[in-house]
Amino acid sequence: MGDGFGATDVRLPAYARLRDTLTARIAQGQWTPDQPIPSEARLARDFDVSVGTVRKAVDGLVGEGLLExxxxxxxxxRAPSFNATLFRFFPMRESDGSPLSIPSSQMLLRAVVTAPAEPAEALGTDDVIKIIRMRSLSEHPVLFEEIYIPTSRFSGFETLPDTAFGPLLYPLYFEHFGVLVKRATDEVSFATASDRIAERLRIQPNDPLAVIRRTAFDIEDKPVEWRIASGSAHGFRYRSEIH
Structure with missing residues (x-):
C-alpha cells in the first residue's frame, strides 16, 4: 500500500483510509472548488490502489457533501452552500412576488476581543475575532448578527480590506483561510429587542425577536464560527417536515 495514506488508521479498509487521506488534503486547502481533483486513475496510481477503491472513497466524500x-x-x-440559509426563517419576496436575491451585508465591526461565555464555550477558546454586521433584503434590515471566529484559524481577518467582503462569509473563510464549513447547527429562541437592536432593525424597543444561534463546523467537525442573529419575530416562519 505504500506510505501514501499518511497517519490513517491501518485497521481500516483501503477505501476508508483513502477517504480520510483525501479529506485531510481538502482540509489543508490542497484542492479548491476552482479546479477538479486528480482523476480516479491518477489517484489510483498515486496511492497504489485499484480504481474501484478510489471510486468508493470518492463516492463517500460526494455523499458527505465534500466533493461534487x-x-x-x-x-x-464542493464550495460552501450556506448562501442564505438563515433567511429561510424570514421568507420575504419582491413586490411582484418573486424570490429575493442574496441578502446584502453591511459590516459594522471587526475586532480581536475576549469572547463572552457562550461563544467561548462553543468555540473552545475566548481568543476570538468579533464581527457585527447587518443583513438586508431590498434595503430592508432583516438580521442583526454578532459573529465570533477563533483568532487561531482566522488570523488577520480583522485587517482584510473592505473590498474582500461580499454578502457571504463562508466562501471568504475558505478562499482566504482554507476553512471549509461543512455543516452548521441552528437553535431558535425568542426574546425582546434591546434599544440597539431595535434601532438597527427599524422596530420598536421590546418588540418580539426571533433569535437564531448558529455553530458552524469544518470538515474535521471542529467548531469554527458561532453567531447570534436577531430578526423581527413578526416576519418569522418555521417549517419542519416529519416523515
Whole structure:
C-alpha cells in the first residue's frame, strides 16, 4: 500500500483510509472548488490502489457533501452552500412576488476581543475575532448578527480590506483561510429587542425577536464560527417536515 495514506488508521479498509487521506488534503486547502481533483486513475496510481477503491472513497466524500461531480468537467471540492440559509426563517419576496436575491451585508465591526461565555464555550477558546454586521433584503434590515471566529484559524481577518467582503462569509473563510464549513447547527429562541437592536432593525424597543444561534463546523467537525442573529419575530416562519 505504500506510505501514501499518511497517519490513517491501518485497521481500516483501503477505501476508508483513502477517504480520510483525501479529506485531510481538502482540509489543508490542497484542492479548491476552482479546479477538479486528480482523476480516479491518477489517484489510483498515486496511492497504489485499484480504481474501484478510489471510486468508493470518492463516492463517500460526494455523499458527505465534500466533493461534487460535474458532468463533463470532473470532480471538485464542493464550495460552501450556506448562501442564505438563515433567511429561510424570514421568507420575504419582491413586490411582484418573486424570490429575493442574496441578502446584502453591511459590516459594522471587526475586532480581536475576549469572547463572552457562550461563544467561548462553543468555540473552545475566548481568543476570538468579533464581527457585527447587518443583513438586508431590498434595503430592508432583516438580521442583526454578532459573529465570533477563533483568532487561531482566522488570523488577520480583522485587517482584510473592505473590498474582500461580499454578502457571504463562508466562501471568504475558505478562499482566504482554507476553512471549509461543512455543516452548521441552528437553535431558535425568542426574546425582546434591546434599544440597539431595535434601532438597527427599524422596530420598536421590546418588540418580539426571533433569535437564531448558529455553530458552524469544518470538515474535521471542529467548531469554527458561532453567531447570534436577531430578526423581527413578526416576519418569522418555521417549517419542519416529519416523515
Amino acid at each position: 461531480r460535474r458532468q463533463g468537467s470532473g470532480t471538485f471540492v
